[in-house]
Amino acid sequence: MKFTKLNICIKSKTHSDHLAHLNRETITAQIMLSDRCADLNSKTDDANGNEKNTLILKLNLVCTRKGDRFSNASRAGRNLVLCRIEAYPESGGYSSQIRLGANRSDQWVKVDEVEGLWHCSQFLSTEQQTALTKAITTEGWFSQPQHNQAMRFGDLPGWTLELCALIGQSIRSYEPSSADKIGPLPNDILDREPLFDQMIANSYQPGEGIKAHVDLMRFEDGIAIISLESACVMSFAHLEDSAESLRQTESTNVESVLDDAFLPRSSCQQLQSNVSFVREIHQKSGLAKRVDVLLKPGDLIVSHGPSRYFWTHEIDRSKDKQIWFGKLIDQRQRISVTLRRLCAQKDAD
Ligand SMILES: O=C(O)CCC(=O)C(=O)O
Numbered sequence: 001m002k003f004t005k006l007n008i009c010i011k012s013k014t015h016s017d018h019l020a021h022l023n024r025e026t027i028t029a030q031i032m033l034s035d036r037c038a039d040l041n042s043k044t045d046d047a048n049g050n051e052k053n054t055l056i057l058k059l060n061l062v063c064t065r066k067g068d069r070f071s072n073a074s075r076a077g078r079n080l081v082l083c084r085i086e087a088y089p090e091s092g093g094y095s096s097q098i099r100l101g102a103n104r105s106d107q108w109v110k111v112d113e114v115e116g117l118w119h120c121s122q123f124l125s126t127e128q129q130t131a132l133t134k135a136i137t138t139e140g141w142f143s144q145p146q147h148n149q150a151m152r153f154g155d156l157p158g159w160t161l162e163l164c165a166l167i168g169q170s171i172r173s174y175e176p177s178s179a180d181k182i183g184p185l186p187n188d189i190l191d192r193e194p195l196f197d198q199m200i201a202n203s204y205q206p207g208e209g210i211k212a213h214v215d216l217m218r219f220e221d222g223i224a225i226i227s228l229e230s231a232c233v234m235s236f237a238h239l240e241d242s243a244e245s246l247r248q249t250e251s252t253n254v255e256s257v258l259d260d261a262f263l264p265r266s267s268c269q270q271l272q273s274n275v276s277f278v279r280e281i282h283q284k285s286g287l288a289k290r291v292d293v294l295l296k297p298g299d300l301i302v303s304h305g306p307s308r309y310f311w312t313h314e315i316d317r318s319k320d321k322q323i324w325f326g327k328l329i330d331q332r333q334r335i336s337v338t339l340r341r342l343c344a345q346k347d348a349d
Protein backbone atom coordinates (compact mmCIF):
# COMPACT_ATOMS: atom_id res chain seq x y z
CA MET A 1 0.00 0.00 0.00
CA LYS A 2 1.30 3.43 -0.87
CA PHE A 3 1.07 6.47 1.37
CA THR A 4 2.41 9.66 -0.06
CA LYS A 5 1.03 12.45 2.04
CA LEU A 6 -0.61 12.54 5.43
CA ASN A 7 -1.91 15.32 7.59
CA ILE A 8 -1.12 14.46 11.14
CA CYS A 9 -1.01 16.11 14.47
CA ILE A 10 2.31 16.42 16.26
CA LYS A 11 2.82 17.60 19.78
CA SER A 12 6.18 18.52 21.13
CA LYS A 13 7.38 16.57 24.13
CA THR A 14 10.01 19.01 25.22
CA HIS A 15 10.20 22.65 26.16
CA SER A 16 13.54 23.25 24.57
CA ASP A 17 13.99 26.63 22.95
CA HIS A 18 13.86 25.64 19.37
CA LEU A 19 10.55 23.93 19.99
CA ALA A 20 9.07 26.64 22.16
CA HIS A 21 6.90 27.93 19.38
CA LEU A 22 5.62 24.45 18.75
CA ASN A 23 4.56 24.01 22.33
CA ARG A 24 2.10 26.81 22.18
CA GLU A 25 -0.17 24.98 19.88
CA THR A 26 -0.81 21.72 18.28
CA ILE A 27 0.60 21.86 14.83
CA THR A 28 -0.75 20.38 11.73
CA ALA A 29 2.29 19.09 10.01
CA GLN A 30 2.45 17.70 6.60
CA ILE A 31 4.68 14.73 6.65
CA MET A 32 6.03 14.14 3.26
CA LEU A 33 6.79 10.51 3.00
CA SER A 34 9.77 10.51 0.76
CA ASP A 35 12.37 7.81 0.38
CA ARG A 36 12.63 7.85 4.15
CA CYS A 37 9.32 6.19 4.42
CA ALA A 38 11.20 2.95 4.83
CA ASP A 39 11.26 4.05 8.43
CA LEU A 40 7.56 3.67 8.67
CA ASN A 41 6.29 0.68 10.39
CA SER A 42 2.81 -0.19 9.26
CA LYS A 43 0.29 -2.74 10.24
CA THR A 44 -3.24 -3.38 9.12
CA ASP A 45 -5.96 -2.27 11.46
CA ASP A 46 -9.42 -2.92 10.22
CA ALA A 47 -11.21 -2.86 13.56
CA ASN A 48 -13.84 -0.60 12.04
CA GLY A 49 -14.12 -2.58 8.88
CA ASN A 50 -12.19 0.12 7.04
CA GLU A 51 -9.18 -0.52 4.97
CA LYS A 52 -6.62 1.45 6.86
CA ASN A 53 -3.26 1.11 8.40
CA THR A 54 -1.83 2.23 11.66
CA LEU A 55 1.55 3.78 11.16
CA ILE A 56 4.19 4.24 13.75
CA LEU A 57 6.24 7.19 12.62
CA LYS A 58 9.94 7.09 13.02
CA LEU A 59 11.62 10.36 13.77
CA ASN A 60 13.66 11.25 10.76
CA LEU A 61 10.87 12.34 8.50
CA VAL A 62 10.90 15.57 6.60
CA CYS A 63 8.34 17.83 8.25
CA THR A 64 6.91 21.06 7.02
CA ARG A 65 4.69 23.29 9.06
CA LYS A 66 1.47 24.24 7.46
CA GLY A 67 2.24 27.48 5.64
CA ASP A 68 5.90 27.87 6.38
CA ARG A 69 8.92 25.66 6.31
CA PHE A 70 10.03 24.10 9.48
CA SER A 71 13.73 24.10 8.84
CA ASN A 72 14.92 22.13 11.80
CA ALA A 73 12.61 19.30 11.08
CA SER A 74 14.81 16.33 11.56
CA ARG A 75 16.62 17.77 14.58
CA ALA A 76 13.34 18.79 16.16
CA GLY A 77 11.86 15.53 15.13
CA ARG A 78 13.88 13.76 17.77
CA ASN A 79 11.89 15.64 20.36
CA LEU A 80 8.53 15.10 18.91
CA VAL A 81 6.14 12.68 20.39
CA LEU A 82 5.97 9.54 18.38
CA CYS A 83 2.63 9.76 16.76
CA ARG A 84 0.42 6.86 16.20
CA ILE A 85 -1.69 8.00 13.31
CA GLU A 86 -4.34 6.58 11.13
CA ALA A 87 -3.54 6.64 7.48
CA TYR A 88 -5.60 5.86 4.49
CA PRO A 89 -4.43 4.72 1.10
CA GLU A 90 -3.54 7.49 -1.28
CA SER A 91 -6.58 6.76 -3.40
CA GLY A 92 -8.92 7.22 -0.44
CA GLY A 93 -8.43 10.97 -0.48
CA TYR A 94 -8.45 11.14 3.30
CA SER A 95 -6.41 13.66 5.20
CA SER A 96 -6.77 14.31 8.90
CA GLN A 97 -8.71 11.64 10.64
CA ILE A 98 -10.68 11.51 13.82
CA ARG A 99 -12.54 8.72 15.46
CA LEU A 100 -16.09 9.82 15.96
CA GLY A 101 -17.25 6.36 16.87
CA ALA A 102 -20.85 5.30 16.86
CA ASN A 103 -23.65 7.75 17.34
CA ARG A 104 -27.06 7.59 18.86
CA SER A 105 -29.93 7.95 16.48
CA ASP A 106 -32.81 8.22 18.88
CA GLN A 107 -32.84 11.96 19.35
CA TRP A 108 -34.43 13.07 16.10
CA VAL A 109 -37.39 15.41 16.45
CA LYS A 110 -39.31 17.02 13.65
CA VAL A 111 -39.77 20.76 14.05
CA ASP A 112 -43.43 20.81 13.14
CA GLU A 113 -43.63 24.56 12.59
CA VAL A 114 -40.92 24.61 9.94
CA GLU A 115 -41.75 21.92 7.45
CA GLY A 116 -38.71 19.87 6.49
CA LEU A 117 -36.62 20.89 9.50
CA TRP A 118 -35.39 18.21 11.91
CA HIS A 119 -33.38 18.53 15.07
CA CYS A 120 -31.16 15.92 16.66
CA SER A 121 -30.27 16.80 20.20
CA GLN A 122 -26.81 15.70 21.30
CA PHE A 123 -26.06 14.07 17.98
CA LEU A 124 -22.43 14.13 19.08
CA SER A 125 -21.46 13.03 22.56
CA THR A 126 -19.15 15.24 24.59
CA GLU A 127 -16.17 13.08 23.55
CA GLN A 128 -17.15 13.28 19.90
CA GLN A 129 -17.53 17.05 20.14
CA THR A 130 -14.06 17.29 21.63
CA ALA A 131 -12.63 15.12 18.86
CA LEU A 132 -14.36 17.14 16.17
CA THR A 133 -13.41 20.51 17.65
CA LYS A 134 -9.82 19.31 17.89
CA ALA A 135 -9.82 18.16 14.28
CA ILE A 136 -11.13 21.56 13.18
CA THR A 137 -8.63 23.41 15.36
CA THR A 138 -5.87 21.26 13.93
CA GLU A 139 -6.78 22.44 10.46
CA GLY A 140 -5.51 25.84 11.63
CA TRP A 141 -8.31 27.75 9.93
CA PHE A 142 -9.34 29.72 12.97
CA SER A 143 -5.99 30.31 14.61
CA GLN A 144 -6.71 34.03 14.37
CA PRO A 145 -10.09 35.41 15.48
CA GLN A 146 -10.50 37.41 12.26
CA HIS A 147 -10.44 34.16 10.29
CA ASN A 148 -13.97 32.97 10.61
CA GLN A 149 -14.83 30.77 7.67
CA ALA A 150 -13.30 27.87 5.78
CA MET A 151 -14.85 26.13 2.80
CA ARG A 152 -14.00 22.89 1.13
CA PHE A 153 -15.48 21.79 -2.18
CA GLY A 154 -14.88 18.12 -2.76
CA ASP A 155 -11.68 16.60 -1.37
CA LEU A 156 -13.20 16.83 2.10
CA PRO A 157 -11.01 16.25 5.15
CA GLY A 158 -11.27 12.81 6.73
CA TRP A 159 -13.18 14.11 9.75
CA THR A 160 -15.78 15.65 7.44
CA LEU A 161 -16.24 12.36 5.64
CA GLU A 162 -16.65 10.66 9.00
CA LEU A 163 -19.25 13.24 9.98
CA CYS A 164 -21.13 12.77 6.70
CA ALA A 165 -21.12 9.00 7.19
CA LEU A 166 -22.37 9.37 10.75
CA ILE A 167 -25.21 11.66 9.70
CA GLY A 168 -26.27 9.32 6.87
CA GLN A 169 -26.11 6.35 9.19
CA SER A 170 -28.15 8.05 11.88
CA ILE A 171 -30.89 9.18 9.50
CA ARG A 172 -31.05 5.78 7.81
CA SER A 173 -31.54 4.04 11.12
CA TYR A 174 -34.28 6.44 12.20
CA GLU A 175 -37.72 5.01 11.77
CA PRO A 176 -40.27 7.74 11.15
CA SER A 177 -43.65 7.40 12.74
CA SER A 178 -46.51 6.46 10.44
CA ALA A 179 -47.72 10.05 10.69
CA ASP A 180 -44.38 11.49 9.58
CA LYS A 181 -43.81 9.00 6.76
CA ILE A 182 -40.45 10.52 5.91
CA GLY A 183 -37.65 11.15 8.37
CA PRO A 184 -35.05 13.92 8.44
CA LEU A 185 -34.17 13.42 4.76
CA PRO A 186 -36.22 11.78 2.02
CA ASN A 187 -34.72 8.72 0.36
CA ASP A 188 -33.79 10.44 -2.89
CA ILE A 189 -31.49 12.74 -0.94
CA LEU A 190 -30.31 10.09 1.47
CA ASP A 191 -29.39 7.70 -1.33
CA ARG A 192 -27.37 10.15 -3.38
CA GLU A 193 -23.68 9.57 -3.54
CA PRO A 194 -21.95 11.37 -1.96
CA LEU A 195 -24.52 12.65 0.48
CA PHE A 196 -22.58 15.94 0.84
CA ASP A 197 -19.58 17.23 -1.06
CA GLN A 198 -19.20 20.72 0.29
CA MET A 199 -18.32 21.82 3.79
CA ILE A 200 -18.25 25.21 5.44
CA ALA A 201 -16.84 25.61 8.90
CA ASN A 202 -17.86 28.87 10.56
CA SER A 203 -16.33 30.32 13.68
CA TYR A 204 -18.26 32.99 15.55
CA GLN A 205 -16.81 35.08 18.33
CA PRO A 206 -19.23 36.22 21.06
CA GLY A 207 -21.51 38.84 19.53
CA GLU A 208 -21.14 37.46 16.02
CA GLY A 209 -23.85 35.64 14.11
CA ILE A 210 -25.21 35.26 10.62
CA LYS A 211 -27.85 37.39 8.91
CA ALA A 212 -31.16 36.00 7.74
CA HIS A 213 -30.64 34.13 4.49
CA VAL A 214 -31.72 31.19 2.39
CA ASP A 215 -28.78 29.06 1.29
CA LEU A 216 -27.72 29.63 -2.30
CA MET A 217 -29.53 27.78 -5.05
CA ARG A 218 -26.23 26.41 -6.29
CA PHE A 219 -26.61 23.87 -3.50
CA GLU A 220 -28.95 20.95 -3.75
CA ASP A 221 -31.72 20.26 -1.30
CA GLY A 222 -30.71 18.62 1.98
CA ILE A 223 -28.47 20.57 4.34
CA ALA A 224 -26.96 19.57 7.67
CA ILE A 225 -25.52 21.87 10.35
CA ILE A 226 -23.57 20.71 13.40
CA SER A 227 -23.12 23.09 16.33
CA LEU A 228 -20.10 23.12 18.61
CA GLU A 229 -18.78 24.97 21.63
CA SER A 230 -21.53 27.51 22.40
CA ALA A 231 -25.29 27.25 22.45
CA CYS A 232 -27.21 29.68 20.26
CA VAL A 233 -30.70 30.44 19.06
CA MET A 234 -31.26 30.03 15.33
CA SER A 235 -34.33 31.86 14.05
CA PHE A 236 -36.35 30.70 11.09
CA ALA A 237 -38.71 33.10 9.31
CA HIS A 238 -41.11 32.16 6.56
CA LEU A 239 -40.23 33.97 3.33
CA GLU A 240 -43.76 34.71 2.17
CA ASP A 241 -44.75 35.92 5.60
CA SER A 242 -41.64 38.04 5.71
CA ALA A 243 -42.30 39.55 2.30
CA GLU A 244 -45.91 40.24 3.27
CA SER A 245 -44.94 41.79 6.56
CA LEU A 246 -42.35 43.93 4.84
CA ARG A 247 -45.04 45.22 2.52
CA GLN A 248 -47.28 45.99 5.45
CA THR A 249 -44.75 47.77 7.55
CA GLU A 250 -43.10 51.04 6.71
CA SER A 251 -39.83 49.71 7.91
CA THR A 252 -37.69 47.82 5.44
CA ASN A 253 -35.38 46.72 8.16
CA VAL A 254 -35.83 42.99 8.48
CA GLU A 255 -34.07 43.03 11.82
CA SER A 256 -36.71 45.29 13.28
CA VAL A 257 -39.44 43.09 11.86
CA LEU A 258 -37.88 40.09 13.54
CA ASP A 259 -37.04 41.87 16.73
CA ASP A 260 -38.76 40.25 19.68
CA ALA A 261 -37.44 42.67 22.24
CA PHE A 262 -40.78 44.46 22.34
CA LEU A 263 -43.02 41.47 22.17
CA PRO A 264 -45.04 40.71 25.23
CA ARG A 265 -43.80 37.59 27.00
CA SER A 266 -47.14 35.90 26.47
CA SER A 267 -46.58 35.97 22.72
CA CYS A 268 -43.76 33.51 23.07
CA GLN A 269 -44.93 29.97 23.23
CA GLN A 270 -43.08 26.74 23.59
CA LEU A 271 -44.11 24.14 21.07
CA GLN A 272 -44.75 20.47 21.55
CA SER A 273 -44.88 19.92 25.28
CA ASN A 274 -42.09 17.32 25.21
CA VAL A 275 -39.76 19.52 23.20
CA SER A 276 -37.65 22.14 24.91
CA PHE A 277 -35.66 23.49 22.00
CA VAL A 278 -38.32 25.16 19.85
CA ARG A 279 -40.37 28.25 20.47
CA GLU A 280 -42.66 30.13 18.20
CA ILE A 281 -42.91 33.84 18.29
CA HIS A 282 -46.45 34.89 17.53
CA GLN A 283 -45.68 38.18 15.95
CA LYS A 284 -47.83 41.23 16.20
CA SER A 285 -50.39 41.23 13.45
CA GLY A 286 -48.85 41.65 10.03
CA LEU A 287 -45.40 40.63 11.12
CA ALA A 288 -43.56 37.53 9.97
CA LYS A 289 -43.95 34.28 11.78
CA ARG A 290 -40.73 33.30 13.40
CA VAL A 291 -39.68 30.02 14.91
CA ASP A 292 -36.63 29.85 17.14
CA VAL A 293 -34.61 26.72 17.64
CA LEU A 294 -32.12 26.33 20.47
CA LEU A 295 -28.92 24.71 19.22
CA LYS A 296 -26.76 23.29 21.96
CA PRO A 297 -23.21 22.06 21.43
CA GLY A 298 -23.35 18.67 19.72
CA ASP A 299 -26.79 19.29 18.21
CA LEU A 300 -27.46 18.66 14.55
CA ILE A 301 -30.17 20.15 12.36
CA VAL A 302 -31.10 18.84 8.96
CA SER A 303 -33.21 20.77 6.52
CA HIS A 304 -34.91 19.87 3.28
CA GLY A 305 -37.85 21.02 1.13
CA PRO A 306 -39.82 24.01 2.47
CA SER A 307 -37.45 24.71 5.35
CA ARG A 308 -34.54 24.84 2.93
CA TYR A 309 -36.21 26.94 0.21
CA PHE A 310 -38.97 28.99 1.87
CA TRP A 311 -37.60 29.83 5.28
CA THR A 312 -34.69 32.08 6.12
CA HIS A 313 -32.38 31.16 8.95
CA GLU A 314 -30.46 33.58 11.09
CA ILE A 315 -28.37 33.75 14.24
CA ASP A 316 -28.44 37.14 15.92
CA ARG A 317 -25.87 37.18 18.67
CA SER A 318 -25.78 40.95 18.99
CA LYS A 319 -26.20 42.31 22.47
CA ASP A 320 -29.09 40.82 24.44
CA LYS A 321 -30.48 38.99 21.41
CA GLN A 322 -29.71 35.46 22.53
CA ILE A 323 -32.35 35.06 25.17
CA TRP A 324 -34.02 31.74 25.76
CA PHE A 325 -37.13 31.94 27.88
CA GLY A 326 -35.94 34.97 29.75
CA LYS A 327 -32.39 33.73 30.29
CA LEU A 328 -29.42 35.17 28.48
CA ILE A 329 -27.39 32.47 26.74
CA ASP A 330 -23.76 32.42 27.77
CA GLN A 331 -22.01 33.32 24.53
CA ARG A 332 -18.67 31.80 23.77
CA GLN A 333 -16.89 31.10 20.54
CA ARG A 334 -19.21 28.97 18.45
CA ILE A 335 -18.13 26.72 15.64
CA SER A 336 -20.50 25.20 13.14
CA VAL A 337 -20.03 22.78 10.31
CA THR A 338 -22.47 23.05 7.40
CA LEU A 339 -22.66 20.18 4.93
CA ARG A 340 -24.28 20.52 1.53
CA ARG A 341 -24.05 19.20 -1.97
CA LEU A 342 -23.34 21.32 -5.01
CA CYS A 343 -25.79 21.14 -7.89
CA ALA A 344 -24.44 19.41 -10.95
CA GLN A 345 -22.95 21.92 -13.33
CA LYS A 346 -25.14 22.58 -16.33
CA ASP A 347 -23.36 21.93 -19.61
CA ALA A 348 -22.36 25.12 -21.33
CA ASP A 349 -24.58 25.84 -24.33
O1 LIG B 1 -23.42 28.66 11.59
C1 LIG B 1 -24.51 28.15 11.41
O2 LIG B 1 -25.05 27.45 12.24
C2 LIG B 1 -25.26 28.42 10.13
C3 LIG B 1 -24.37 28.60 8.95
C4 LIG B 1 -25.16 28.86 7.71
O3 LIG B 1 -26.34 29.07 7.74
C5 LIG B 1 -24.49 28.87 6.42
O4 LIG B 1 -23.25 28.75 6.36
O5 LIG B 1 -25.19 29.00 5.40
Ligand SMILES: [Fe+2]
Residues within 6 Å of the ligand: 213, 214, 215, 313
Ligand atom coordinates in the same frame (compact mmCIF):
# COMPACT_ATOMS: atom_id res chain seq x y z
FE1 LIG C 1 -27.24 28.98 5.81
